[in-house]
Amino acid sequence: MKYTIAVLPGDGVGPEVMAEGIKVLQAVSKKFGHEFQLHRGVVGGAAIDAHKVALPQDVVPMCKGCHAVLFGAVGGPKWDDPTAPVRPEQAILGLRKGLNLYANLRPVQVYPMLEDATTLKPEVIHGVDMIVVRELTGGIYFGRPQRRWRSARGRQAVDTLRYSEKEIERVLRTGFELARMRSKKLTSVDKANILDSSRLWRQIATELGGEYPEVRLEHVLVDTAAMRLVRDPASFDVIVTENMFGDILTDEAAVLGGSMGMMASASLGGSTSAFASKRRVRRMGFYEPIHGTAPDIAGKNLANPIGMIRSVALMFQYSLALPREAKAIEDAVFQVLQQGYRTGDIGSRGQRVVGTREMGDQIAGALAGTSTVASAPRRR
Ligand code: NAD
Numbered sequence: 001m002k003y004t005i006a007v008l009p010g011d012g013v014g015p016e017v018m019a020e021g022i023k024v025l026q027a028v029s030k031k032f033g034h035e036f037q038l039h040r041g042v043v044g045g046a047a048i049d050a051h052k053v054a055l056p057q058d059v060v061p062m063c064k065g066c067h068a069v070l071f072g073a074v075g076g077p078k079w080d081d082p083t084a085p086v087r088p089e090q091a092i093l094g095l096r097k098g099l100n101l102y103a104n105l106r107p108v109q110v111y112p113m114l115e116d117a118t119t120l121k122p123e124v125i126h127g128v129d130m131i132v133v134r135e136l137t138g139g140i141y142f143g144r145p146q147r148r149w150r151s152a153r154g155r156q157a158v159d160t161l162r163y164s165e166k167e168i169e170r171v172l173r174t175g176f177e178l179a180r181m182r183s184k185k186l187t188s189v190d191k192a193n194i195l196d197s198s199r200l201w202r203q204i205a206t207e208l209g210g211e212y213p214e215v216r217l218e219h220v221l222v223d224t225a226a227m228r229l230v231r232d233p234a235s236f237d238v239i240v241t242e243n244m245f246g247d248i249l250t251d252e253a254a255v256l257g258g259s260m261g262m263m264a265s266a267s268l269g270g271s272t273s274a275f276a277s278k279r280r281v282r283r284m285g286f287y288e289p290i291h292g293t294a295p296d297i298a299g300k301n302l303a304n305p306i307g308m309i310r311s312v313a314l315m316f317q318y319s320l321a322l323p324r325e326a327k328a329i330e331d332a333v334f335q336v337l338q339q340g341y342r343t344g345d346i347g348s349r350g351q352r353v354v355g356t357r358e359m360g361d362q363i364a365g366a367l368a369g370t371s372t373v374a375s376a377p378r379r380r
Pocket of ligand 1: 013072073075076260262290292293294296297303305307345
């Protein structure tokens with residue numbers, strides 16, 4: 001089968017980790033006999049330098065014509081002037097909007113061999129394996145009015161938190177569908193004791209729960225969820241929440257994984273029914289590591305490429321409906337970590353600390369011989 005993939009490396013460490021993601025993609029191609037056609041695009045700071053815009057006009061149509069999009073990261077000190085009319089982040093917002101990516105998925109999994117790499121006690125994070133689903137295109141980041149003004153009482157500002165039933169329902173369905181495929185437990189996070197938008201969210205979640213009787217639904221207030229994430233993170237399986245709560249909770253949850261460099265994400269549009277992976281339906285998606293351009297280590301072969309490589313695995317799972325290939329990548333990552341290979345961000349004395357390219361080589365090599373590799377623990 002032939003697949004077309006849009007490749008948008010971006011800035012800083014983006015191109016470095018992307019090169020390793022593509023290396024692994026090519027290893028999958030060789031092992032499983034798939035053909036990948038890559039369409040490269042320039043976005044972010046690199047596009048500002050070349051075209052004076054962060055998202056050249058042809059990029060969104062090019063992505064729409066592909067099965068999936070792989071994205072590195074954008075931004076950096078060179079383009080950091082807050083008063084500049086053109087900023088690298090405009091590429092991300094334009095892509096999310098242009099591709100209608102309303103659900104952001106961040107798997108948080110603690111590898112047993114990295115339990116001591118996080119700031120929490122190993123016994124607290126042992127067994128953590130969750131997915132946080134964040135609504136991505138609505139809520140307070142997009143609501144209008146949004147403005148500042150001067151008044152007789154001094155400076156004032158307003159932001160607007162608005163959600164429609166449709167926006168809430170489609171992301172909640174994504175959560176229910178994922179929960180159905182995993183341990184059948186869904187935590188819906190809101191602030192229903194204070195916010196009307198959250199009361200609507202909770203009401204719709206409860207109504208939808210009737211359509212998913214096999215899924216155990218719990219409602220948790222966002223402040224309690226933030227506390228539980230560091231006190232008892234293994235008690236979560238699938239979390240679903242609105243945009244701003246998700247923005248904050250996903251970064252908190254990312255700490256559990258040991259390093260920003262380890263974490264992958266998927267942003268999905270399209271129909272929620274495409275999640276029923278047993279039916280192998282393909283769904284347009286956008287896949288990126290959660291980290292930024294890491295200017296402090298860019299160009300030094302120091303970045304951890306595992307977040308990018310695991311994003312490629314998510315692409316196989318959700319957009320290409322090839323779960324065997326996704327599992328082969330996860331197994332290869334697991335094997336290489338088990339053999340003691342580490343990039344600097346997760347390494348310590350006594351381990352084989354390697355660079356970005358060498359880590360990519362190891363994972364691609366392990367993938368080529370996956371018949372003999374140790375297997376990552378099965379998802380719940
Ligand atoms: P960052 O994620 O780039 O870096 C934070 C810290 O994590 C740094 O110490 C960095 O060295 C480390 N780190 C990040 N990725 C790593 C990796 N793969 N391996 C090892 N260590 C890694 O966040 P920041 O410093 O706040 O932002 C830097 C730039 O990236 C800014 O311009 C910001 O706007 C941009 N940014 C872009 C995205 C995106 O494109 N999605 C996301 C976040 C930040």
